[in-house]
Amino acid sequence: MNFAPRRGIEDQTLHKKTDPRMIRLYHFPLSPFCRKVRLTLAEKRLEVELIEERYWEPSPDFLRRNPAGKVPVLRIENKVLSESQAICEYLEEAYPNPSLMPRDxxxxxxxxxxxxxxxxxxxxxxxxxxxxxxxxxxxxxxxxxxxxxxxxxxxxxxxxxxxxxxxxxxxxxxxxxxxxxxxxxxxxxxxxxxxxxxxxxxxxxxxxxxxxxxxxxxxxxxxxxxxxxxxxxxxxxxxxxx
Known part of the structure; x- marks a missing residue:
C-alpha cells in the first residue's frame, strides 16, 4: 500500500483557489501538540490558516495527509508535515529568525x-x-x-x-x-x-x-x-x- 501523501479532490480545489504559499494547519483547539505548532508559527510571525479537524473521525482526505490519523498536520509550500516536534524543528530551520533553538x-x-x-x-x-x-x-x-x-x-x-x-x-x-x-x-x-x-x-x-x-x-x-x-x-x- 502506498502511504505517500496525495492531494485529494478537496485539496486540489482549495489549492487552485488559494495562494500555494499559504500555510494551513489541520488542528484541534485543545490539542497541546497543535498548540505547540501554533505558538511556533506565531513566534516566527508566519500567517496560517487554521482548519479544525475531528481527527477521531478521520476522512479519507485527512488520512492521505497523515496515515497515522493524528493532528497536527501542516501544509506548507505544497509539503505535508506531521508530528509536532518534527514540524517545529522544520520551521526553525526553514525560518531561523527569530530563533527558538539556541546555538550552543x-x-x-x-x-x-x-x-x-x-x-x-x-x-x-x-x-x-x-x-x-x-x-x-x-x-x-x-x-x-x-x-x-x-x-x-x-x-x-x-x-x-x-x-x-x-x-x-x-x-x-x-x-x-x-x-x-x-x-x-x-x-x-x-x-x-x-x-x-x-x-x-x-x-x-x-x-x-x-x-x-x-x-x-x-x-x-x-x-x-x-x-x-x-x-x-x-x-x-x-x-x-x-
Whole structure:
C-alpha cells in the first residue's frame, strides 16, 4: 500500500483557489501538540490558516495527509508535515529568525530534553489523565471520565509544577536565559489544562510568573480566543493578569 501523501479532490480545489504559499494547519483547539505548532508559527510571525479537524473521525482526505490519523498536520509550500516536534524543528530551520533553538549544542540538547519531557512524560502522566478524560471523552463519545485516572493526573501535576519551579529558580526561562521551544512546548500543554481549570497557580509563584510572561506574548492571542463548545474556559484563562 502506498502511504505517500496525495492531494485529494478537496485539496486540489482549495489549492487552485488559494495562494500555494499559504500555510494551513489541520488542528484541534485543545490539542497541546497543535498548540505547540501554533505558538511556533506565531513566534516566527508566519500567517496560517487554521482548519479544525475531528481527527477521531478521520476522512479519507485527512488520512492521505497523515496515515497515522493524528493532528497536527501542516501544509506548507505544497509539503505535508506531521508530528509536532518534527514540524517545529522544520520551521526553525526553514525560518531561523527569530530563533527558538539556541546555538550552543548543550543548550539545544536541554531544549530537546524538555520538549520530550512535556510531550512524553507530562502528557502521559497529566494531560492524558485530565484533559482527555474530562473533555476528549465527551467530545468523542467515548464514555465517562475514569475517576482513578483523573485523581492520578491531579496528583502528578503537582510534581511537574514543582519541577518547573525548580528549573525556573535557576534560569530565566526553562532551558536557559532565553525563551526557546522548551517554553513553547510546556506552555502548550499547561494552557490546555488551564482552559479546564486544572492548574493550581497558587502552588508556585515563580511558575505563575513564567506563565504570565509567556501568556502575554502576541503569539498567545489566538490560543486565548479558543472556545470549545460545551466547555467554556474559566474567567482567568484569557486574563493576562490572572
Amino acid at each position: 549544542i548543550d543548550m539545544r540538547f536541554e531544549v530537546r530534553r524538555l520538549c520530550a519531557w512535556f510531550d512524553d512524560k507530562f502528557h502521559a502522566e497529566v494531560t492524558s489523565k485530565l484533559l482527555y478524560e474530562r473533555v476528549n471523552k465527551k467530545i468523542m463519545a467515548h464514555g465517562y471520565p475514569d475517576s482513578k485516572a483523573v485523581k492520578s493526573g491531579a496528583g502528578r501535576i503537582k510534581y511537574h509544577l514543582d519541577y518547573l519551579g525548580w528549573l525556573l529558580d535557576q534560569r530565566r526561562w526553562l532551558a536557559g536565559d532565553v525563551m526557546t521551544l522548551a517554553d513553547v512546548t510546556a506552555a502548550a500543554h499547561i494552557s490546555c489544562l488551564d482552559y479546564i481549570s486544572d492548574v493550581d497557580w497558587n502552588r508556585n509563584a515563580t511558575v505563575k510568573d513564567w506563565y504570565a510572561k509567556i501568556k502575554s506574548r502576541p503569539s498567545f492571542r489566538t490560543l486565548l480566543a479558543d472556545q470549545v463548545p460545551g466547555f467554556p474556559p474559566p474567567a482567568h484563562y484569557a486574563d493576562l493578569d490572572f
